[in-house]
Amino acid sequence: MEKEIEINQVTKRYGTLVAVKEVSLTIPQGMVFGLLGPNGAGKTTLVNILTTLMKSTSGSASVGGYDVVKDGARVRSLIGVVPQENNLDRYLTARENLIFHAKMHAMRPSSYNRRVDELLSLMGLAERQKDFPNKFSTGMQRRLVVARALVHDPQILFLDEPTTGLDPQAKRLLWDYFLSLKGKRTLFLTTHNMEEAEFLCDRITIIDHGSPIASGTPPQLKEMAEDSWFYEVEVAKPEEYLQVFLALPFVATSSLQDGQIRVALRKGATLGNLVEQIKPQDLKKLSSRQPSLEDIFLKLTGRGLRQ
């Protein structure tokens, strides 16, 4: 497969802070690639470098075969970008936002009018095309941002946390659309949503403190956790028990999520070892579960993704 995105030893520093550290990646054409990491891991910085918004301190990168520094305009003609924030023009209607974008790509009215109609309809915004974006819900604004990124039918789509803040229905609509592009377009997705990464991505790289710490397909990454056992424990006073669990030598990782303690036991440890630590009257529920990408992240970094 042809390489669509190539990153060679890219580093970005802000003074003494290293936002991205010697990252090298190759993404073939037609792949949905996921860059997974907590806030501040360097995901957006890397997207900004690839979309020509920012220059790296060292290293090189190419998108669609063009160097992001030397051939910036060519790169930008190939890409569509969905940024983290809904940077819509609130003084233009939904339709005008799309038309403005089309004009920036030198599209003619005969081609952009049809495309704009298609996208507005696809995103369920046709009825609201004459409204201004500030009257839209967050989900609608997000859909309009996605539509805008697609107006010129880009070869490569950069999606920087595209579904953050969306309700499940809106999220699902966008996921289905992204899935429909699989194989036809190259998608570079950043997210801290495990479910999203597992659902959409062919390959995932986990990044933390600016450096990749693991890479592979979702099943390959999950295999990294096969030497651990995963449990969810619901107890009274979960914060206190979390501290107890974290101090146990046979506990690989432990974290508190939605009132439940997630525990990964090291190989050789038994559930009995864990249960012994809990007073019978405090135990509400105990269940085993399949490892998720979140567990991998926790195992690799010792931290939860949303920290």
Next chain:
Amino acid sequence: MMRGAVCIWQRDMLVLKRNISSELATVMAFPLTFFLTFGLGLKGYIQDIEGVPYAIFVVPGLISMTAILGAFDDGAWGMWFHRIVQKTIEEYRVNPITVTDIIVGKIISGFTSGFCKGLAVGISLFFLTGFKFSFLFLGSYLIFIFLGCITFSCLGSLCGTLIDKPENLGRIEAVVVMPLIFLAGLFFPLSAYPDSALYYIKAIPTTALFDGARIALLSGKIDPLYLIEMILSAIISFILAVRIFEKKMHG
């Protein structure tokens, strides 16, 4: 290179057209208040200035002031709003246009907005005052307004590029732009300054604009030194606005 600039200018003109009535109402209030206060209210107490009735003396300056304030405001707040609030500059930058396109588009928008506002105030004052001038002199006057709008649109865009806090943008206008306008002899003749200060006052671009534009409109003469000063101001501020914006965007 210019395609992106034209797109941005067209976008800004669409928005300006949409809000034209409220924009004009706002922009006319300021110079008309000045005219009523100084031009009419004080005219009985002030002698003719160099043979020109006081009410007429202030009119060219009020038009120039409206034009350059409009250009500065549009450049400064437009750039600041797109960069900090809407973050649409980021959206512009992921399109196949150059950073230079963006700043040039914004400068032309600021210029057009200022020019239109100045024109609207000029027409109003023309009907209000019965201000008479030779249409042959209009071209010379517009050269100064044109260069003034370019200069102040560039300076506004520069401020909108460099300043992140809105209160600081307001301070620049209050502490730098307004004093530059009032020092330039908007309401009084430059001959009122002592000779020792006049040299410095004439070096201020706003003086070249206000005095030069007034002389052009009332007598049809173009002061070559003022014209050179205005051309240099426009070129320098354009280069500064473009270079600093490019530097800021490329990090």
